[in-house]
Amino acid sequence: MTRTITVGLDGSSESLAAAEWAAREAGLLGLPLRLVHVWEPVPVPMAQAPLLGVETQAHWTERIPREAADGIRLRHPGLEVTTEQLSGHPADVLAHVAKDAELLVLGSRGMSGIGGFMVGSVGLSTVAHAERPVVLVRAGEQAADEHEMDPAGIPSAATPFRPVVLGLDIESPNEELIEFAFAAAARRKTSLRVVHGWNPPPYYAYGLAADLELHGALARRETVALTEFLHPWREKHPDVEVTEESHYGTPGNHLVDASREASLVVVGRRIRRNPFGTHIGPVAHAVLHHSAAPVAVVPHH
Incomplete structure (x- = not known):
């Protein structure tokens, strides 16, 4: 089985930044990109609430990974991108899907005014239990951030x-x-x-x-x-x-x-x-x- 660069996607800006980073890494490695959206079932009383109806569920399980994949294909032509929807506890599911991945990539919120991450319980638990490498990417991560400064003092992908x-x-x-x-x-x-x-x-x-x-x-x-x-x-x-x-x-x-x-x-x-x-x-x-x-x-x- 060909390994993939796998991303845990939940529609947040953090996970979208992780997906973008992962797409660049997949390009460097020549591997396909796999976007995995994990939907955690809610208790029955909550599921019956008007705000959590069929339309909302469809949005989270279909629209988010589809739109993310479409955007990545436009920005990274030639990259093979697949999407998958899974249900269960996110940390457990992500640790499991990591077994078939070259890398598992997750997003973390940047601390406002301070360099660094805010790593949530799902991210920490996944890192602690995954048996493949896990990369955490902060929200707002841009390709230029990984590069040296150009003569004008601005980081650039060039x-x-x-x-x-x-x-x-x-x-x-x-x-x-x-x-x-x-x-x-x-x-x-x-x-x-x-x-x-x-x-x-x-x-x-x-x-x-x-x-x-x-x-x-x-x-x-x-x-x-x-x-x-x-x-x-x-x-x-x-x-x-x-x-x-x-x-x-x-x-x-x-x-x-x-x-x-x-x-x-x-x-x-x-x-x-x-x-x-x-x-x-x-x-x-x-x-x-x-x-x-x-x-x-x-x-x-």
């Missing part, structure tokens, strides 16, 4: 892509996560910016603030370790320019800072079999809520 940013823990790295980031940078013909955050072992912590020499030695050790770790990946992907940064402190904060100049931020999430709760890890959680760029969460064991 200028190169901004770097892809990868959050990397060299203590427990995952090949799927790293490969995803390199591939994303390669198809955008842009560089990969690898950001590694580190904290000293507990027995160093108390003396570190007063001992600049010790801090410098630990920083150099982390920098060398990052360079050595990335060496085989540079050889495997010689066409991708790699820049690396090793920072003292919380990794999530450094990734949020890097997101302001990124076309995509890539973070990992360890797959857990616990059916309760939305376990996505502190770094992914911080980036999802505060990134200024689209975020790809790549699940791994």
Whole structure:
């Protein structure tokens, strides 16, 4: 079965922005785009209310995905676009359809006046349970936002892509996560910016603030370790320019800072079999809520 770029569509500006981003990504990957609208059945008493009649239901289950697909076909000629209507709890349905997707793309509201997302319960639950990569796109995301500035200081789709940013823990790295980031940078013909955050072992912590020499030695050790770790990946992907940064402190904060100049931020999430709760890890959680760029969460064991 050919994998698709799948979008969870609900008619909101966030999901329409996600669909537009997904269409561009489908074009880069040469894959079809699948728009999935999930309709959650309402309780019988509510379903019988005059405002929730047949016409309203038809609008949500047919008109929204159809109109979204028509618009995407006009803006992306040649792209194969399909629509599908499913019923059930949105987070459960989206996590299920993600199994057949190369990527699942969802929308998130941008925080007014603050760079970043507002990730709702459906988005968090889907990210926590999907076993394929999930990308969250903020409302209002435009193609130009992913590109460098032109000579006039304006981002344009005619200028190169901004770097892809990868959050990397060299203590427990995952090949799927790293490969995803390199591939994303390669198809955008842009560089990969690898950001590694580190904290000293507990027995160093108390003396570190007063001992600049010790801090410098630990920083150099982390920098060398990052360079050595990335060496085989540079050889495997010689066409991708790699820049690396090793920072003292919380990794999530450094990734949020890097997101302001990124076309995509890539973070990992360890797959857990616990059916309760939305376990996505502190770094992914911080980036999802505060990134200024689209975020790809790549699940791994």
